[in-house]
Amino acid sequence: MSLEFLVASAIAVLVAGGIYLALRGRTFQVVLGLTLLSYAVNMFLFAIGRLIVDKPPLYARGVVEHADPLPQALVLTAIVITFGMTALTVILSLRSFLESGSDQVDGDGDPVREDAA
Amino acid sequence: MTLVDHLVVAPIVVPAIVAPGTMLVMRRRRMLSVIVSLGGVVAMLAAALALFGIAQDDAIRSYALGGWVAPFGIVLVVDRLAATMLVLAAVLALVVLAHAVVTGADRKGWHFHPLFHFQLLGINGAFLTGDLFNLFVFFEVLLIASYGLMLHGQGALRLKAGVAYVVVNIVGSALFLIALGLLYGLTSTLNMADLAVRVAALGAADQGLLRVAGLLLMTVFALKAAVVPIHLWMPRTYAATMPVVAALFAIMTKVGVYAMIRTVPLIFGSGAGAAAWVPAPYLLPAAMAGAVLGFVGVLVARGMREQAAFAVLASTGTLLMAVATWREATLAAALYYLVQATLAGAALFLVADATMRRRGQYADAIVPSPRFAGQDATGLLYLIAAVAAVGLPPLAGFIGKLLILDASFATPDWPAIWATILGSTLVGVIGFSRGGSTLFWKAAPPGTDAVTAPARSRVDLAAPLTLLTLLALLAVAGGWVTAQTQATARQVMAPDRYVSAVLGEGR
Numbered sequence: 001m002s003l004e005f006l007v008a009s010a011i012a013v014l015v016a017g018g019i020y021l022a023l024r025g026r027t028f029q030v031v032l033g034l035t036l037l038s039y040a041v042n043m044f045l046f047a048i049g050r051l052i053v054d055k056p057p058l059y060a061r062g063v064v065e066h067a068d069p070l071p072q073a074l075v076l077t078a079i080v081i082t083f084g085m086t087a088l089t090v091i092l093s094l095r096s097f098l099e100s101g102s103d104q105v106d107g108d109g110d111p112v113r114e115d116a117a
Numbered sequence: 118m119t120l121v122d123h124l125v126v127a128p129i130v131v132p133a134i135v136a137p138g139t140m141l142v143m144r145r146r147r148m149l150s151v152i153v154s155l156g157g158v159v160a161m162l163a164a165a166l167a168l169f170g171i172a173q174d175d176a177i178r179s180y181a182l183g184g185w186v187a188p189f190g191i192v193l194v195v196d197r198l199a200a201t202m203l204v205l206a207a208v209l210a211l212v213v214l215a216h217a218v219v220t221g222a223d224r225k226g227w228h229f230h231p232l233f234h235f236q237l238l239g240i241n242g243a244f245l246t247g248d249l250f251n252l253f254v255f256f257e258v259l260l261i262a263s264y265g266l267m268l269h270g271q272g273a274l275r276l277k278a279g280v281a282y283v284v285v286n287i288v289g290s291a292l293f294l295i296a297l298g299l300l301y302g303l304t305s306t307l308n309m310a311d312l313a314v315r316v317a318a319l320g321a322a323d324q325g326l327l328r329v330a331g332l333l334l335m336t337v338f339a340l341k342a343a344v345v346p347i348h349l350w351m352p353r354t355y356a357a358t359m360p361v362v363a364a365l366f367a368i369m370t371k372v373g374v375y376a377m378i379r380t381v382p383l384i385f386g387s388g389a390g391a392a393a394w395v396p397a398p399y400l401l402p403a404a405m406a407g408a409v410l411g412f413v414g415v416l417v418a419r420g421m422r423e424q425a426a427f428a429v430l431a432s433t434g435t436l437l438m439a440v441a442t443w444r445e446a447t448l449a450a451a452l453y454y455l456v457q458a459t460l461a462g463a464a465l466f467l468v469a470d471a472t473m474r475r476r477g478q479y480a481d482a483i484v485p486s487p488r489f490a491g492q493d494a495t496g497l498l499y500l501i502a503a504v505a506a507v508g509l510p511p512l513a514g515f516i517g518k519l520l521i522l523d524a525s526f527a528t529p530d531w532p533a534i535w536a537t538i539l540g541s542t543l544v545g546v547i548g549f550s551r552g553g554s555t556l557f558w559k560a561a562p563p564g565t566d567a568v569t570a571p572a573r574s575r576v577d578l579a580a581p582l583t584l585l586t587l588l589a590l591l592a593v594a595g596g597w598v599t600a601q602t603q604a605t606a607r608q609v610m611a612p613d614r615y616v617s618a619v620l621g622e623g624r
Contacts, residue, residue, distance in 0.1 A: 022284070022288065027280060030284055034284065034287050034288070034291075037288070037291050038287075038291060041291045041294045041295060041298075044294075044295060044298050045294060045297075045298045048298040048299070048301050048302035049301075049302075050302075068305075070301070071298075071301065074250060074297070074298075074301075077250075077254065078294055081254075081257050081290070082287075082290075084261070085261075085283075085287050085290070088261075088264060088283065089280075089283055089284065089287065092264075092268075092276065092279055092280055092283055093280060095276055096273075096276040096277060096279070096280050099272075099273040099276050100273045100276065100277055105280055105281060105284065106277070106281065
């Protein structure tokens with residue numbers, strides 16, 4: 001199996017899990033889903049410079065082939081932004097839960113708990 | 118380089134300095150922070166007007182940040198379109214900020230002024246940048262600031278809508294990154310001008326992937342612009358936030374439209390192979406659905422803010438109907454409509470704010486209420502704002518719709534466009550008439566509680582009045598404005614000039 005196949009299927013699994021979780025009703029699962037999705041996007045961005053193993057990104061003495069440095073810079077930016085966003089979503093979900101008493105994404109009452117009551 | 122050349126970066130640098138400045142002085146000295154904040158927006162308006170004046174010579178200026186030449190460094194590009202959008206954003210920001218200060222909305226939380234300026238930083242950056250990844254970064258800047266502004270003042274309802282808004286936009290950002298990744302993987306560049314050259318030179322094997330990348334990119338812009346069917350986040354968010362913040366957000370949906378107008382003729386123009394005019398077949402039906410749904414929403418809205426949000430949705434739909442045909446004449450009409458729709462949408466939100474502040478416990482609900490102080494003045498403003506939003510004479514909305522109808526007559530889809538615009542306008546007229554008569558004319562049934570609201574001074578009517586005056590001016594100066602928008606559309610539809618301005622004449 002080639003490295004490309006492995007990376008591609010890893011991204012696919014992450015995206016599938018991310019989409020499934022992001023469509024769930026509770027904020028905790030949605031946050032996890034968004035995190036998985038952003039992992040997948042970061043890996044994808046990293047791979048767009050083509051998968052080159054064991055090569056320097058910018059300069060090394062006597063090396064002709066290089067890895068593409070730009071996707072690495074892009075991934076770094078994307079990771080930082082996603083990190084901040086995830087922190088914000090967590091805080092926002094907590095505040096929403098504390099103020100409305102429900103951890104549903106749409107803020108409405110919890111259907112399961114209401115049925116049980 | 119002279120100082121005038123460096124003016125290009127001013128709309129980004131000014132808010133970047135003012136935002137932390139206001140944060141430093143906000144807690145101790147409110148007056149000082151208000152002065153700094155207002156001064157910052159005035160400086161931004163001055164810079165935008167100067168750039169607008171400079172862009173009148175029809176040249177496209179490219180500014181290499183840090184002196185790194187394109188396509189390796191990030192460039193800012195000023196042409197007529199960018200300059201027009203900058204002026205629009207600065208004018209709107211000044212009016213909205215003045216309204217926020219006058220009504221005390223900026224005192225509901227600690228960080229209104231810094232967030233406001235970071236929001237402007239993102240908006241201005243998105244208008245100026247000539248690099249696709251940089252566009253993503255500025256989108257994030259404006260989104261992060263908008264999360265804070267949207268939650269300004271707090272409350273359970275606002276938090277609920279806030280969670281959905283943030284989640285939707287994070288997913289949108291993920292899609293944006295995937296689209297950027299695909300484009301970079303295909304072309305090894307993210308500079309828009311360089312992309313235009315390289316996309317046109319792509320081989321047959323990459324055409325399918327290019328089309329996917331283009332469509333993903335357009336999906337993201339459509340999400341920002343609240344295009345049907347991915348608009349559902351918008352009315353809810355705008356109806357839950359403070360009206361003065363929503364008035365500023367009126368330009369945020371237009372940022373998405375701007376991004377489409379910027380990228381499609383440039384990167385996905387006629388030379389782009391399988392991705393030529395990539396959103397065209399889907400955008401027109403979506404825009405029509407947007408116009409209809411928007412005005413139907415105006416008809417059934419339960420509150421003034423919700424109604425204004427649906428009016429913004431309808432205006433985006435009408436606007437995109439003209440954009441979606443991708444012709445010079447329709448684009449010129451669309452740009453005129455874009456300017457007036459932004460101002461009209463903001464005016465509706467500010468009128469809603471002025472009314473809410475006077476109706477006490479009835480707030481902005483569209484139900485009959487007992488007489489309240491200032492009912493006549495707010496009712497009159499509502500009438501004028503509704504006339505502007507729905508596109509009746511004599512305000513600029515009518516001229517905008519007339520221009521779109523006239524320009525789209527030359528396209529094969531004109532019967533559908535005409536039917537949609539005229540039909541949806543009728544629904545909008547009925548919607549606003551119903552809203553206005555319920556709010557301001559209908560007497561409350563006997564026995565309802567009297568309005569308990571403290572007497573208000575009339576200064577908070579100044580901001581909506583200013584916007585409506587601007588709309589009237591836009592109609593009076595229609596000849597000059599349409600000459601401007603036609604020149605802008607001509608420039609946008611000639612991407613070769615953009616490419617040679619950024620990459621040098623050699624390409």
